[in-house]
Amino acid sequence: MKQTSITLNNGCRMPQFGLGVFLITGDEATRKVCLDAIRLGYRHIDTAHAYGNERGVGQAVSKSGLPREELWITSKLWPSEYGEGKTMAGIDKMLSRLDTDYIDLLLLHQQFGDYLGAWRDMERAVAAGKVRSIGLSNFESSRLEEVLEAAQTKPAVLQVECHPYYQQKALKQHIAPYGTVIESWYPLGHGDAGLLNEPLFGRLAQKYGKTNAQIILRWHIQEGNIVFPKTMNPKHLAENIDIFDFALTSEEMAEIGKLDKNQRYFTLNLEEQEAHLSQFIPAD
Numbered sequence: 001m002k003q004t005s006i007t008l009n010n011g012c013r014m015p016q017f018g019l020g021v022f023l024i025t026g027d028e029a030t031r032k033v034c035l036d037a038i039r040l041g042y043r044h045i046d047t048a049h050a051y052g053n054e055r056g057v058g059q060a061v062s063k064s065g066l067p068r069e070e071l072w073i074t075s076k077l078w079p080s081e082y083g084e085g086k087t088m089a090g091i092d093k094m095l096s097r098l099d100t101d102y103i104d105l106l107l108l109h110q111q112f113g114d115y116l117g118a119w120r121d122m123e124r125a126v127a128a129g130k131v132r133s134i135g136l137s138n139f140e141s142s143r144l145e146e147v148l149e150a151a152q153t154k155p156a157v158l159q160v161e162c163h164p165y166y167q168q169k170a171l172k173q174h175i176a177p178y179g180t181v182i183e184s185w186y187p188l189g190h191g192d193a194g195l196l197n198e199p200l201f202g203r204l205a206q207k208y209g210k211t212n213a214q215i216i217l218r219w220h221i222q223e224g225n226i227v228f229p230k231t232m233n234p235k236h237l238a239e240n241i242d243i244f245d246f247a248l249t250s251e252e253m254a255e256i257g258k259l260d261k262n263q264r265y266f267t268l269n270l271e272e273q274e275a276h277l278s279q280f281i282p283a284d
């Protein structure tokens with residue numbers, strides 16, 4: 001089973017598949033699921049300061065016994081940490097929570113606050129060897145243009161909602177000239193039964209001896225998306241990584257392409273997002 005990787009616009013090779021740990025609460029539970037995942041062959045974990053579980057991720061990395069360079073850690077800064085000078089201090093605290101010398105990929109989690117100041121500090125953190133690659137999450141407004149124009153280092157990735165019902169075709173084309181790659185959040189529609197039970201996925205699952213979720217994850221891989229489904233279920237954990245021994249045909253990829261309904265699960269507009277998110281400040 002050979003997992004695929006993506007070469008980012010700065011030359012770093014990133015495992016295309018990983019584990020997302022959003023909504024996994026507490027260091028112990030996080031450490032356990034990450035260690036189980038690493039034992040199954042996962043080499044990439046997607047966390048965030050706002051998830052409150054970076055320490056558990058760091059503990060799993062230390063306990064895994066693997067050389068640090070064999071694992072890829074992504075984390076994200078919250079707007080309360082944005083600003084030139086302030087962001088560097090936030091990165092130092094993140095390194096300490098993750099108990100690591102460097103972060104493989106660091107993202108701005110949300111498109112609010114002094115994101116341009118934060119980006120300048122992130123570029124300095126790359127120069128200082130604290131961070132390898134930098135990117136954005138949830139920048140889908142004109143603020144994306146602002147960063148793309150101002151950035152000396154163009155974002156390596158853009159992490160956004162992306163799944164067969166919301167395929168992000170236009171955004172993908174828009175960021176391609178910068179070499180920026182889409183990372184899919186809600187890759188399984190956050191577990192939505194409507195998406196998982198699409199008849200097309202059932203038919204393909206039967207053909208390949210796979211589950212519907214595996215067909216969706218395989219579609220992400222062949223679409224060139226970076227993908228990290230979240231699960232705490234041991235059966236799903238093993239199933240989700242078992243997608244590298246088959247390939248969908250170009251006709252099947254095109255059929256899945258037609259399922260795009262421009263349907264998001266997360267529907268707050270920019271003002272609603274700001275009101276909703278500004279209420280939360282993650283603890284150190």
Ligand SMILES: NC(=O)c1ccc[n+]([C@@H]2O[C@H](COP(=O)([O-])OP(=O)(O)OC[C@H]3O[C@@H](n4cnc5c(N)ncnc54)[C@H](OP(=O)(O)O)[C@@H]3O)[C@@H](O)[C@H]2O)c1
Nearest residue numbers: 020021022185186187188189190191213229230231232236
């Ligand atoms: N940047 C952002 O703002 C942002 C936002 C959301 C998410 N994310 C990232 O994206 C990751 C994934 O997103 P997500 O967790 O919200 O959504 P998701 O991965 O699309 O869906 C997770 C749900 O799918 C279920 N599931 C997982 N594997 C399954 C399988 N093989 N068969 C059936 N059901 C399965 C899980 O339930 P069980 O636990 O029962 O398996 C869970 O309820 C997050 O963990 C996080 O790292 C980022």
